[in-house]
Amino acid sequence: MPTTRTSPSEPAPATAARPDRLDTRVLESLVGYNTRRAWSVISSVFAERMAVYGLKQVDFSVLSLLAHNPGATSRQLCATLDILPPNLVSLVAAMDSRGLIERRPHPTDGRAVGLHLTAPGRKLVREAEQTVTQLELDASAKLTARERETLIKLLQKVYL
Amino acid sequence: MPTTRTSPSEPAPATAARPDRLDTRVLESLVGYNTRRAWSVISSVFAERMAVYGLKQVDFSVLSLLAHNPGATSRQLCATLDILPPNLVSLVAAMDSRGLIERRPHPTDGRAVGLHLTAPGRKLVREAEQTVTQLELDASAKLTARERETLIKLLQKVYL
DNA sequence: TATTGTTATACTCTATAACTATA
DNA sequence: TATAGTTATAGAGTATAACAATA
Numbered sequence: 077m078p079t080t081r082t083s084p085s086e087p088a089p090a091t092a093a094r095p096d097r098l099d100t101r102v103l104e105s106l107v108g109y110n111t112r113r114a115w116s117v118i119s120s121v122f123a124e125r126m127a128v129y130g131l132k133q134v135d136f137s138v139l140s141l142l143a144h145n146p147g148a149t150s151r152q153l154c155a156t157l158d159i160l161p162p163n164l165v166s167l168v169a170a171m172d173s174r175g176l177i178e179r180r181p182h183p184t185d186g187r188a189v190g191l192h193l194t195a196p197g198r199k200l201v202r203e204a205e206q207t208v209t210q211l212e213l214d215a216s217a218k219l220t221a222r223e224r225e226t227l228i229k230l231l232q233k234v235y236l
Numbered sequence: 237m238p239t240t241r242t243s244p245s246e247p248a249p250a251t252a253a254r255p256d257r258l259d260t261r262v263l264e265s266l267v268g269y270n271t272r273r274a275w276s277v278i279s280s281v282f283a284e285r286m287a288v289y290g291l292k293q294v295d296f297s298v299l300s301l302l303a304h305n306p307g308a309t310s311r312q313l314c315a316t317l318d319i320l321p322p323n324l325v326s327l328v329a330a331m332d333s334r335g336l337i338e339r340r341p342h343p344t345d346g347r348a349v350g351l352h353l354t355a356p357g358r359k360l361v362r363e364a365e366q367t368v369t370q371l372e373l374d375a376s377a378k379l380t381a382r383e384r385e386t387l388i389k390l391l392q393k394v395y396l
Numbered sequence: 397t398a399t400t401g402t403t404a405t406a407c408t409c410t411a412t413a414a415c416t417a418t419a
Numbered sequence: 420t421a422t423a424g425t426t427a428t429a430g431a432g433t434a435t436a437a438c439a440a441t442a
Binding site for chain 1: 422424425426427428
Binding site: 322347 | 431432433434435440441442
């Protein structure tokens with residue numbers, strides 16, 4: 077029987093045996109640490125699978141939001157996704173030159189610009205949303221459908 | 237009764253009424269999106285409250301890990317926290333010049349360096365860990381203790 | 397030949413200040 | 420006076436390649 081450790085207050089020196097596994101019990105008791113690690117994993121899978129569409133996570137969020145909120149403005153997207161206006165400019169410009177979205181003058185506010193998906197944009201979102209759905213299931217494969225729902229509900233209790 | 241929306245397939249134009257709240261139902265059904273948003277919130281609270289100690293999240297993780305794994309090497313920290321070796325160098329150097337850690341030659345491996353907390357380092361970690369514990373409770377105040385446990389368990393099912 | 401720690405560097409992400417045109 | 424969108428830019432975070440010392 078190797079290194080039976082009963083007392084957390086007497087840490088085993090990592091220099092001695094030097095296992096690749098360190099004692100992470102304190103960190104793993106923290107919501108923040110676990111949330112960051114879980115997001116890191118999902119984030120990687122997302123990046124891999126969405127590369128074929130040339131979409132990063134923010135890109136997908138913006139397009140999906142526009143699919144369900146046609147004519148939304150940059151300001152609305154920023155407020156919803158919690159990103160800063162200057163950081164959305166180049167992103168929207170890139171979508172525009174890719175022919176995925178159109179910028180139309182806002183009907184009532186001359187300062188604002190309404191963002192609309194083009195037909196190719198709508199097609200891309202449809203495909204991307206399906207890929208994301210599958211990717212999510214794969215990335216959280218150790219969770220049952222019920223657990224997955226619970227996880228989402230608890231996460232929303234933290235940030236909503 | 238305003239805008240009774242029964243069908244998600246017929247999105248209300250965001251240009252018309254232009255409410256600050258967009259339809260985020262698709263995004264909110266995704267584990268990735270919710271995880272990222274929750275982490276963003278906790279991250280902000282963490283940054284605020286840990287500023288007094290001059291510790292970022294990675295700094296805290298490293299120090300806490302060293303408190304419970306004295307003599308751990310950079311390589312071990314990198315593997316455990318999933319960060320790249322070049323990005324740990326300046327971090328460890330800063331901790332060293334702040335007098336929080338000591339770098340001692342490794343007893344058996346001449347290439348490696350054992351990292352140890354100094355007395356001031358141990359004192360700082362003790363205080364910081366208490367602050368983090370409280371900060372976590374505040375940031376997840378809408379969760380019961382039971383829900384908090386469940387959330388952590390489910391997150392670990394995703395990344396462990 | 398492989399690994400630890402390091403340097404230099406580049407790329408992405410996020411943040412701030414300041415401008416313009418409309419309201 | 421305040422807001423939508425933009426520009427320029429700075430800082431943090433994250434990534435790769437290559438090297439010296441040791442195993």
